Amino acid sequence: MNNDLQELFPDLIQVSYPLKDSSYHWYLNKQHGYIGIPKESINADQKAVLEFFLEPFTLNTDQLNMTAVQNIWHDLVYRGNLNRLEEAGSGSYRFIHFYLASNDTSRVDFSAAIHTLFPDAVLCWKDRSSGVVIEQSTVSMMTNKDFGAIIDTLESDLYAHLRLFIGKYYPVDERIVQNFQAEETCFNVLSIANPKLRVTSFSQAFIDLILTGQNQQLCQSMARNMLxxxxxxxxxxxxxxxxxxxxxxxxxxxxxxxxxxxxxxxxxxxxxxxxxxxxxxxxxxxxxxxxxxxxxxxxxx
CATH class of the missing domain: 1.10.10.2840 (PucR C-terminal helix-turn-helix domain)
Incomplete structure (x- = not known):
């Protein structure tokens, strides 16, 4: 298919991550990263047909301001692009999922606070109020108890409501997206079941999920992730x-x-x-x- 597209659009480009260039239409190709076609080279009918075969991709403001490392992880966990596994690096990482009810000002302050607390971590926003902090396993790591004090401080300083789900550490392999999605879904389910939820660990979240009696398939995924x-x-x-x-x-x-x-x-x-x-x-x-x-x-x- 890529060869056919290349013949139809000779100025087509293939990249690991879309360039910050608004003169291109971008499409996600899970086998080959991203395809960019100059807007001037494609008409409306061609664009409509192409979108039957490839997923359109639009860079939002947050993505335009991402660092290279943030781009890699955002593409991996939120787009499921396993082509970026090698770029993500080696070692073990955990996901700290968050939901922040705030205005744009406290959102900026939240990003600054996270980078102070986790100078080597990667912060990726999913949307205007939620996202994930990706922390690599090190000798000195924050424990689940530490996060109780952290959330008190952040809420006091930012005048915002914050919820955290502290995931477990995973190696960077082909299962990492599946593991991430299971944790994220669990966080969402528990946030609805318990709106007063502030901070929960993987272990506590799994227990609470079992007690809700909901989503047996998710419980099984979490059990496999745990063991x-x-x-x-x-x-x-x-x-x-x-x-x-x-x-x-x-x-x-x-x-x-x-x-x-x-x-x-x-x-x-x-x-x-x-x-x-x-x-x-x-x-x-x-x-x-x-x-x-x-x-x-x-x-x-």
Missing amino acids: GSIVNEMDLVETIKVYIESNANATVAAKKLYLHRNSLNYRLDKFLEITGLDMRQFEDSLSAYLAIRLLEGLEEK
């Missing part, structure tokens, strides 16, 4: 399940599993390293248990 590759390590999953069912008593769990306590602790630490869930914390252990039981139920059907 990650652990779902394929049956011995480790069984260890976690028995440990929780033993009321987090390591001695009792080790006896049931015929393990030395050191071996049990090693498995707990491994689970924490891979999933970010600490089985010695009630909220994390409850969410892990619910996720395990939910996925076990699917396998039995």
Whole structure:
């Protein structure tokens, strides 16, 4: 198709991200990034036909003011353009989803405050009131408790209502868009179910989502996101399940599993390293248990 278009429009260009040039009509091509055709080279009938095959793309004001890194992540998570995976870099990242009820002035202040709190993070706006902060995993990271103080400070300084969803860390791979979308949908569902929601962690959000009794498919996606590759390590999953069912008593769990306590602790630490869930914390252990039981139920059907 691209060759046919190139013959029809010789001055067509293909780029990873659309240029800040209003003289082009831009179209999203998920296999090849973006296609730009000079407006003077295409008539109304051709444009109408082309839009049956390619998704039109319009740069808004926010996108025009984005940095190169913001463009990459915005294109990846909000457009689902997996061609930009390599540009996003390596390592693990988490998504801090937010909703800000404010005017444009406090919105500008919010961006400045975020860059002060997370100097190396990437801020992407989805629309005029919501977006995501993308934070890379480092040695010194803010904990979920830290965000309670942060939201108090921001709301006081900005005179605005703020909601936050603190996601979990994911590697940059082909599942990252799917993981992002599941978290974003969960955030939206919980915001409607609980308008007073201010800040929630991935674990707490998963528990609350289960309690709403809504969207079983989303619950399953969140459970898979939570456990990650652990779902394929049956011995480790069984260890976690028995440990929780033993009321987090390591001695009792080790006896049931015929393990030395050191071996049990090693498995707990491994689970924490891979999933970010600490089985010695009630909220994390409850969410892990619910996720395990939910996925076990699917396998039995």
